Amino acid sequence: MRITQGTFSFLPDLTDEQITAQVQYCLDNDWPVSVEYTDDPHPRNVYWDMWGMPLFDLKDAAGVMTEINACRAAFPNQYIRVNGYDRRLGRQTTAISFIVNRPKQEPGFYLERQEVADRQVRYTLRPYAADKPGGQRYE
């Protein structure tokens, strides 16, 4: 199952050229860009690991692309996303966030139905990948 999230979740995966253009848009808006990766694809997992520090003071997307490619080389089979942070007063939030790398095999989620009192059902999403410990999930 192809996992989608973030700004361009409705689109097919971006090409490098498109990623460069989006990153350049961030930098032109004065949004520092950061790169993050994870092997826990649960939608509620907001704590992805940081790939180095957020990239401040850049003018050109080439610097960010270097980091993205370095992260891809280190974790070719994990999810990698790029965030742009808008620090302006009144916004102060992640303005853009999109996936730039995904594992080759994405096993998807198991939908767990828990039967509780009075015939109620509670639903839980459990990634198949999360059966294994972190670091061994997409090998």
Next chain:
Amino acid sequence: MDQTPATDSLIDLDEMYRESNVQEILDELDRELVGLKPVKGRLHEIAALLLVTRLRENLGLSTERPSLHMSFTGHPGTGKTTVALRMAKILHHVGYVRRGHLVVATRDDLVGQYVGHTAPKTKEVLKKAMGGVLFIDEAYYLYRPENERDYGQEAIEMLLQVMENQREDLVVILAGYKDRMDTFFQSNPGFHSRIAHHLDFPDYELDELMAIAELMLQQQRYHFDAAARQAFAEYLALRVTQPHFANARSVRNAIDRLKLRQANRLLAQGGRISAEELTRIDAADIRASRVFRGGLDSDDGA
């Protein structure tokens, strides 16, 4: 053959030249920078080369991207940083670099304090400079032969790698004094061969220094009267022979001190003064300088 370009299609070189705004910047350079003939000549050549390269690309003639890493050598105050700033603009206008900003770095910004500190530091500076020009001032400090464990070597290796592999992302300009740069290049042949353009900045002549002074005063809305001009010419003639002379920078400092003395004189004189008087530098302001009394070592007074 599909590869052969249409040789009879003519391109308007003039139009392209106009569109790139290069002439504007070169004119500005001529106006605002006094002297520096060989440097300006080389800048013209580089601008021309880049335009022609772009034309050839448009026509589908195969071209290798020219390597534009440069080294600026010259004494202090000969305008190396100023020219580097203009260089970034020119390269941006002819489409060689994408952004055209200048990142100035020295050894401190590139070399770390302990093992493993250098690579991230250098990488960060390189990333900042991407799409523009990286100007490394006093580049020879990167290499310290007397200490073989110096981390400078690591920074040099990273620089060389990026200069070679990411030529489309940034241009590196090394600057420093001529003799020390020469030794630096001798001990790092990799640098020398990767740098296509070696520009030597000549020292300014006396009349050029005078022109620089007039230009600076004009920009700050001051002026010399005739006697002051004569005094300043004498001042310069003396100053160039004294130690620590740094060309245009010395002129700027001299002017700063002149403004100080002028302000002092006006205040001491008191009363009502005209706008003309506020902008005029008198010969007395100049003659009060210690340069006329044997230079920096003669006494403590300015």
